[in-house]
Amino acid sequence: MKMKIALAFTCALAQPAAVWAAIPPSTAQAAANLTKAGSIENFDLSQLADGIEGGTLNSEAITAAYLARIAAVDDSGPTLNAVIATFPDALDQARAMDAELRAGTYRGPMHGIPILVKDNVEVAGPIATTAGSLALAGNITNRDAPLIARLRAAGAVILGKTNLSEWANIRSNNSTSGWSAVGGLTKNPHALDRNSCGSSSGSGSAAAAALAAGTIGTETDGSITCPAGVNGVVGFKPTVGLVSRRYVVPISHSQDTAGPITRSVRDAAIMLTAMAGSDPQDAATVDADRWRGNYTAGLSVDALKGMRVGVIRAPTADAVLFDAAIAKLKDGGAEIVVLDTSKIDRQKIGQGEFKVLLAELKADLASYLQGLPEGLVPHKTLADVIAFNTAHADKELQYFGQDTFETADKEKGLDDPAYLQALATSRGLATKALNQLFANNKVDVIIAQTNGPAWASTLGKGDAFSGPSASQLPAVAGFPHLSVPMGLSSGLPVGLSFIGPKWHDHNVLKAGFAYEQLSKARVTPQFPATVASK
Known part of the structure; x- marks a missing residue:
């Protein structure tokens, strides 16, 4: 398991040779098939899924290849800082999926597929969910967010956690996107001195660099689509309420959602099919089961005809x-x-939105912190987090402050008429x-x-x-x-x-897929130190 900085646990850094040495001879042919095609970065999620279903690839070899690539590209070489940690049981998860397939059980196109998850989404296991902040260093909840439970049920291998703009980029108006005290600064694989945007910085960078078959991001406003755009990959922010937000470190219950970041629209559709669905403990998702479906159905280059x-x-x-x-x-x-x-x-919408985000951040973060298992995190309010940052300013506030946090902490609550008016106006x-x-x-x-x-x-x-x-x-x-x-x-x-329009997620994916097939505009990153502006 790899970690950028020691938190509540220790780990050994995986090196490519060490990863491959752990692979038994039974998977040698699957590994050879990966090598024959070049290397793991040449496969999209859907291609890996086809290989697993057809028996030419297996999850163990694929997972080992991604662990080796993380060691070679994220920990050394370009040193992207896109991945905060990998799960020590990733290969065990993969072996379990391979055993199921040998026994005749195939769960679908996510079966045995390794993914990375933004580190504000809870995943059961020995890795803290930090939102990039040292204040959550002990936040090892040993519970899966419902969206992760759905992915596991579909057969996904949870490979690790990605870096992000700390606190999903809501701490300061003067922040540098892609930086967190836990993970450092994420680099853009198309030019290492350029930003990877945020807040799903690590998920965007990791998807572009092929550190996993797909990644999970979260968005309040632009935090999936901007990292996807600047890293040259596909990012999908679903209709708010299509994917559960429970056990995700929040900003705003009005705008927050998780979504996939991948190298193709089909891959995003495969992941969304697994992730979407109602959660009785997330009121926004009450209609999700009515709208969810197989988002890969109908993806065609002809989908634009008549649109x-x-x-x-x-x-x-x-x-x-x-x-x-x-x-x-x-x-x-x-x-x-x-x-x-x-x-x-747009100015009036933006002013109202900012007021909404401030008020909901204060209320929703307190609700999240107070709902954590006892003994993990001493902080129970936004004020507690502000005090922690002040006490650890040398690590937390070395590059920018917490002015947005401080402004949000002055909000009066979700029954405040000013908040309610801002919500009604902006939305x-x-x-x-x-x-x-x-x-x-x-x-x-x-x-x-x-x-x-x-x-x-x-x-x-x-x-x-x-x-x-x-x-x-x-x-x-x-x-x-x-x-x-x-x-x-x-x-x-x-x-x-x-x-x-709202709930028309499938139609959006169809249009995007058709354009993608016609344009073929994705460019594979080469990890240059910089790029000359034209």
Whole structure:
């Protein structure tokens, strides 16, 4: 098990040779099949699933290959810092899945597939769920979040935990995305001096670098889609309420959701099929079972035929790439409708959203902390965490402060009229704006450029976001949002966003899959130290 920094446990760093030495001769042919195809980074999740089902690959060899790659790429070489820890029983999990298959039980396309999980999602085992903070160093709950339990039931191997922007990037307005006191700074595999965005920084970087078959991220506003965009992979933020949030370190019950980050849309659909479903202890998911299904069904290059696609063109978008993407959509049979968004009051939505996030952070984090098993974490409120950070300023506050935490701690509660008004205003305006765009223009999905290219990581100087962001409206409204690689801008990846109405997750994935197949825009990272801006 690998760990960036000692927490409540110790571990030995896995080296590639040591990992492979643990593989018995019975898996030699499966390992040889991986080598024959080049190496593990040449396989998408769906290809690995086909190999496992067909008997040419097995989970043990695949898991060992990913552990070796983490040791070679994340711990040394480029040293991405995308993975905080790997589970010591990962190979045992894999062997159990292989034994089931030999006995005639096949659980589906997640059977034996290794995934990495953002370290604000609880996973049973000897690894703390820290949200990147030393304040949660002892948070070994030995319980699976329901979304993890669903993935295990589908056969997934939980390989390890990914780094993130500490506290999901809500601690300070001057934070550097991708940094946490537990995991350090995550690097972008397309240029090691560039940012991997946040807060699902490690999940985005790890997916791009093929450190697992797929990864789990979480989003409140942009935390799945931005890391997917800047790392050149696929990220899907589902409709809020399609995936349970229980046992996930929270920011906002109004906007939080988990979702997959993968190298293809089909892979994201496979993972979402396993993750989605109602949870009686998460009220937002009451309708999830009614809407969930097999999200890989109907994925076809022909899915765009007859679709009306609304276009939001940001002034800062890369015109060449965006126009090329529109041309691909037209080639696929889509009818393009240019949307007028000039009357949307984004400033008012943003002001209301910030108030909502502050109030819900204070209330929801306290609820999470107070619901932890006894004796793990002494902190019970946001004020306690603020005090911990102050007492450990040399490690926690060395690069930026906790101004957003301090502002949130002044909130009056979830019955405060100012909070309730902000919630009604922000959610109401965002939902109305999107619903009117869909209805008045009779469009099935809306596209926009997800992000600008990655900026240089400068610890202590905050983030220098560039280009557009498509995340706010679907984040505040709780609508599905998919980012698919669109190509390189200034030598760095940017994504194309597909946004759909609430619960229309499947349609969004269909549109994104068709575009992906037509564009083939994903670029394999080469881990350069930097990239020259054009």
